[in-house]
Amino acid sequence: MTFTDIDRLSISTIRLLAADQVSKANSGHPGAPLGLAPAAHVIWSQMKMNPKNPDWIARDRFVLSNGHAVALLYSMLHLTGYPLSIEDLKHFRQLGSKTPGHPEFELPGVEVTTGPLGQGISNAVGMAIAQKQFAATYNKPGFNLSDSFIYTICGDGCLQEGISSEASSLAGHLQLGNLIVIYDDNRITIDGSTAISFDEDVAKRYEAYGWEVLHVENGNEDLDAIAKAIAHAKTTVNKPTMIKLTTTIGYGSLKAGDHSVHGSPLSKDDLRQIKTKFGFNPDKSFQVPQEVYDHYQATILKPGQEANAKWDALFKQYQQKFPELGAELKRRLAGELPEGWESKLPTYKPGESALATRKLSEIVFQHLNESVPEIIGGSADLTPSNLTRWKEAVDFQPDVTGFGSYAGRYIRYGIREHGMGAIMNGISAFGANYKPYGGAFFNFLGYAAGAIRVSALAGHPVIWVATHDSIGVGEDGPTHQPIESLAHFRAMPNTHVWRPADGNEVSAAYKVALTSKHTPSIVALTRQNLPQLEGSSIENAVKGGYVLQDVENPDIIIAATGSEVSLSVEAAKLLAAKGIKARIVSLPDFLNFDKQPEEYRLSVLPDGVPILSVEVLSTSGWGKYAHQHFGLNRFGESGPAPQVFKYFDFTPEGVATRAEKTVNFYKGKDLISPLRTAF
């Protein structure tokens, strides 16, 4: 690439559009966009993308990991022809606008939601994994369907966060040559100079991870050096590349190089002087010279549309030459699962072997892996405990390691829960209907909460195989026994939190999780065996809550999940012997239950009958379904699991006693269902 005045004019335009957005909103971050405009311009100028078809699977990806610099991204999207108008830029950070304060996945051209630092670069690792897997699966000689690169810009913040260390270490191991990270080395964070807390040798650290590391010394102006570094990175096939780009935060501003320019609009005077400095009219805002539009149209939009059209033609030929793979890919690109896939979900009858729900989850993967090739998953180094690997699985590994191949679909994540979470989001965001899952002990989903929240907010339908879901962990003790975990994730909007009670409910959880388009799922699974229940079925369980076992005119309803459902069934027998009639309700997923029609929900949890919740974790959150709660609002104990259950009185007798007390407590009182709301 050779650069001329039009490139410099384009860069000035980007810079001033970003500054204007922040000033108009009187809120936001001008510093990073001013420093990073040249890098963004050079990167985008050689990226393969079609702004008129942002979902084109063969596009290069761009991730702005330092999401607070979003005004830069909005400028780029506008200038290159994505559906984002100057009016949208003028509504930056305003209620209901298309341009919120941090990038959100919903906007075409925004590859992932960023802002929580460290997520974006880790998402990019996931995209790079997906691209490698996609290419290894579908590329054929003469049919190079995918050769895209994943570009990421990140700042010091992203590299201080542990999540990026986890993902970057794995990226090095996996030799992801398609990943190019531009590290904005501007030596400034909110507290001041990075020298006060972050003087490690970042380049050396990334070399230690197995990355190629390059340095551009004058990122403010040296377009040739930026272009050269990117060109070099693209030829480095067996290593991810970090380009350390030394820039000046707030370049052009009177406050350039100072941390005060990070997160506050430029002053009026400063905004005027910077416009003058870059040859623009200081009295005008949101100025885009027509030649800049023309330039991007000629260098990005048009070539991108042409490349997309060429690819479409190639893919047509591909479908003829490779009818099976072609049909599969076409289906995946349409976001559809293979027809009839649900029929592979195992079902169970009462009396069949008692099994741990983690084992039942393994059986699901065993049954589905062949017919649903978009399933790609792994575990944070707990494969033999999470039971996440089907027998014939091939590990996703560089061929040269001898451990697997890039066409493999089982990922050895290492002990990196947070990184795994963000990588799953990235795999999902790549497209092609990828269905990523990851295994961990339920308690350690807390380590990944930051990434799980982004899944829920951005709507990545990833799946957490969260085994060892209660004090049933046993001897490992309270450090490993979840208490607050269900309450935590149930309170997170747009999150399925499944706690299945038997095999049919496990199948139901996966049925919903895999068909979900915009909602992540956590499937909490037992370490210990559970019986196959009378009354359970996939059809019932997908509703999130249902009457498992009923009686006429119940004296009490016991609502339970997971391992406490069979316990409650046993308790009901003890109660029956005492003449107390109990209905048993299983509530494996609050989110789906809440989506059912009111009539249905009230048929499960009606007025007039006391409802007792039984779940061996925190009772928090159960108020919306039950009047009284039997749970565990303290940390657990180390000991053999059956003894620990007994210690906390989670036995049929313990449940029955509390049910009886609940019945007596409400005797003679009028009771309405907790589902009834006043507004």
Next chain:
Amino acid sequence: MTFTDIDRLSISTIRLLAADQVSKANSGHPGAPLGLAPAAHVIWSQMKMNPKNPDWIARDRFVLSNGHAVALLYSMLHLTGYPLSIEDLKHFRQLGSKTPGHPEFELPGVEVTTGPLGQGISNAVGMAIAQKQFAATYNKPGFNLSDSFIYTICGDGCLQEGISSEASSLAGHLQLGNLIVIYDDNRITIDGSTAISFDEDVAKRYEAYGWEVLHVENGNEDLDAIAKAIAHAKTTVNKPTMIKLTTTIGYGSLKAGDHSVHGSPLSKDDLRQIKTKFGFNPDKSFQVPQEVYDHYQATILKPGQEANAKWDALFKQYQQKFPELGAELKRRLAGELPEGWESKLPTYKPGESALATRKLSEIVFQHLNESVPEIIGGSADLTPSNLTRWKEAVDFQPDVTGFGSYAGRYIRYGIREHGMGAIMNGISAFGANYKPYGGAFFNFLGYAAGAIRVSALAGHPVIWVATHDSIGVGEDGPTHQPIESLAHFRAMPNTHVWRPADGNEVSAAYKVALTSKHTPSIVALTRQNLPQLEGSSIENAVKGGYVLQDVENPDIIIAATGSEVSLSVEAAKLLAAKGIKARIVSLPDFLNFDKQPEEYRLSVLPDGVPILSVEVLSTSGWGKYAHQHFGLNRFGESGPAPQVFKYFDFTPEGVATRAEKTVNFYKGKDLISPLRTAF
């Protein structure tokens, strides 16, 4: 140190005691103890400690970061004279024993609770910070009150977790020469060889952090090399040291070097052969040769007791020579705050300036910093937003950096929330009544959830200054606006979750937080200004919940927290105009409210009156106090904060409307307080 047969016999004893514990429990992790016994022996043999006074402030610290290897630690504690008997070892992993499945802080000699990987090494960074701060504050020429080292053993798992990256990077910056980490390089994790997911160059990475890195090639047997490395590390004053110790997992076992020996007991035959191999009777268990006891008594217990006695004498002299500092330190070692410190807490009267509660929090630090020298805190790079730094604060920094001194009490944590959480736990665990606090946006406490859980479980009374506590964040949008955060941490046992409504409540939060001995506190604070309320006081608020404003025979009770309290007060005025009488209850901390006598709680939330909760986050968890809930069970929006509040109808009118609907809904119905429980 020179090593002889008695050292080798001691090491064999440690190995077999650990293997016996796991076999007797039929549960646990024999692999790491078998490989690490030599390192533990050599480290402990030169540590300064008094097993009869485990809290001696001048002791060296030992942290077992790979907590699953706890059988090793129990063996050491038993052999060196801590109060842990052979009987206790025989009850390893049994209910109610002193020897749970992972190390728990409560047991004398266990410096920190470990098991969740990466926490221990990060706690150790905190201890090293505390030791440096302690020494810089109290050491005087001729009075070397503290020169201790912090020893840590960790495995691959700890180093893969991002939290350790965060803490280690900071440790390098802070030049913590008192920190010595032994990295058990056994090349095995649960999934198999580290080669499948973790082949980065760990040594190079730690050098990049600014650490000294040494290598012991034969950690299984080469005691001299271990001792030499430790001796070298101790002379490295301006860098933390990592000793990469290459060992064989399960050394001595037939399964040595295989991942199957990581987490399962040795087979009976294997246990017999390993005992024979090490010269022990294969028919016996829990064997300790008397000469091993004698050896540890002579080399650890006795010298430790003598050193402790010498120190006691030195400290007596110190108190005479430096009466003020001496008295202060004596007080701190007794775990007492300075007399009358509470009188420095600011109080407010209605009508005084409206201020953001984050600002009111800053005022508390400004008022307390001088008289409470054990307060030590910082922010994860959000100082100007969290307002965590008092004006005169000196940064905790190595003198040579020119940014502060080791006597400083303000820590620049960098953008490392999880690391900060674990470091705070370590500072607290160091002793000397340190009161660590750390600032972050409330939403990003999710990044630190793993460490916060350990605070709660182990009982470290650390303080999170969690600002920007709702959609009041405004323009930064949903990535930065907490929704599930209150529900998450309120469901965590033993955790104060404060959401103060004005200045007096902020002071109350800090009063409880600073006096707390075994409970961490999260103080959720607003970005936006709030009025000083009629009816608030420190005395009321410390109870966690109280009647802020009352009326005779209320038609409704509105229970709110934080910014929604003043909103509810305004709503009550609108309701009064309609003839609806509302009591306003402020519930700034559920944990303390739940600890109040039932009579008091029922006086606040009595039978017979409908109760509406108002809080602009998830309603989950409010069922225990209110019948109806006005909250936000979805993600927020980017826009100016007042507009976002209005968008979600969180206005006086919006609250009043829902209150009225609640009153109408329950008209003519018998209502009992949600506090009433059946059992």
